[in-house]
Amino acid sequence: MTHRLSRREPSASVPLLAAEGVHAGYPGGPDVLDCVSVELRRGTRVALLGANGSGKTTLLRCLSGAHRPRTGDVLVDGVALTHRSGPLRAHRQRVQLVLQDPDDQLFSADVRQDVSFGPVNLGLPDDEVRERVASALSALGLAHVADRAVHQLSYGQRKRVAVAGAVAMQPEVLLLDEPTAGLDPRGVAAMLAALERLERSGTTVVMATHDVDLAWSWADEVAVVLDRVVHQDVLVKVLTDEALLEAAGLAVPWPVALLRRLGREVDVAFPPRTATDVAALLG
Template sequence: MVKPVVELSGASYAYEDGPEVLSGVDFGIAEGRALALLGRNGSGKTTLMRLLSGGLRPASGRLLLDGSPVAYDRAGLTRLRTSVQLVVQDPDDQLFAASVEQDVSFGPLNLGLPEPEVRARVEEALSALDITALRDRPTHLLSYGQRKRAAIAGAVAMRPRVLVLDEPTAGLDPDGQERLLAVLASLTDTTVVMATHDVDLAVRWADDAAVLTPAGIRTGPAAELLADPELLAAARLRQAWSPAVTAFLRSRGLLGSAPPPRTPEDLSTLP
């Protein structure tokens, strides 16, 4: 079994004067596996992501980085955030500097890195997110999709081992979604975790999935887990296109030994 980079052990959390959002959670992120995090609104996805990235502290239980408990002091949180970066859903909640380049450089500068290292990281992040041409653009003059990529670039410049994205494709048109997914696929040295309501996207993109339901968190290979209609119903998620079509084709003897289709385009390759 692959040891998680970051994990919650017996973690619980409740907001002030509210019920517990998460209770006794055991959940980890393994390196090198694209992970989709799914659940209805209010299921605790955002809380879980903020706990994993150190933005919130468990009321009980522990957050571990490489098997060691995270200390919630400046040194401990800096150590965590050089490994785990969270990008929130609305880029306007994250972007604040006058220009794209200034915003992307903020994190590396705060680490106290020498200027040549900061410049190298900024260039690397701008190139990875395909926004080099926007480096001098004021952030408030960017399109929504550009602001999304600029916010992600700021996290990528920290060179995290784990990049946690809250609904990164929300609000993007189909072309914008595909461009963002291509960018994420290019981040081969980073493990990407994506919170999403789009089950079809999760089946197509993720290696593993974690589904939050009132009964707890179920994890497993995305193609298997997201083919479970009872689990999806418990999480109030719509059944994915791919498993439904695969079941239909198999019931008609039309799939044979071919791999299950993950996109409509895959149907054209079936024998």
């Protein structure tokens, strides 16, 4: 567990979004999260790892405002979120959560209508709604299917439509629960390319995933949920900690495993992220 952790200009030292001492669970059961603290900084990619049932989704739901902690606070620019309708509405415009299964979020007849749902419910003028929808579809590489029925899309396309619906709200933070799960390599590449475009526009992305290799190649920081608490630090420190990863049911990323088999350690300052990096290091 780590404690490194309004639109006014926040201090650079204040996280964009944080959980502080959060206990959370569900009626009739024990806490899923026990005094959890985590910090998400503007422009920092955070991968959230952990075994099934460890509490990753619960933590994302707390951060998004969809689940109220039993105790502790969710902070935005250092200000505690209050679970009243007005503050929650404002919070959900700044922080959007996309669930793992796109069919849990897609319900309109066609893609354009589905992506427009959030902006329409904000009461925005028609011109702005159209502009937001077009921008979100373009960012996710979906402009060519804008008028297609949702049920005619591939699974990967539906996942990107779900993300586009969140993006149309123009959030500062995008919380993604297993965005690459169930996708083939081409689908994963398309999703990651779309996320990179969103980051260039200023969106901070947090990704829950079981894919340690993906986290190694993508993230700046890693947060591992284990035994109801969170261990968060920079990428190399967390993903080279074999004891921590084994306890969480995870393995070290393949570049780390390969280098250790060869009797070498990872350079903390310049970790090899890709196969090309590893080849250059060993060449």
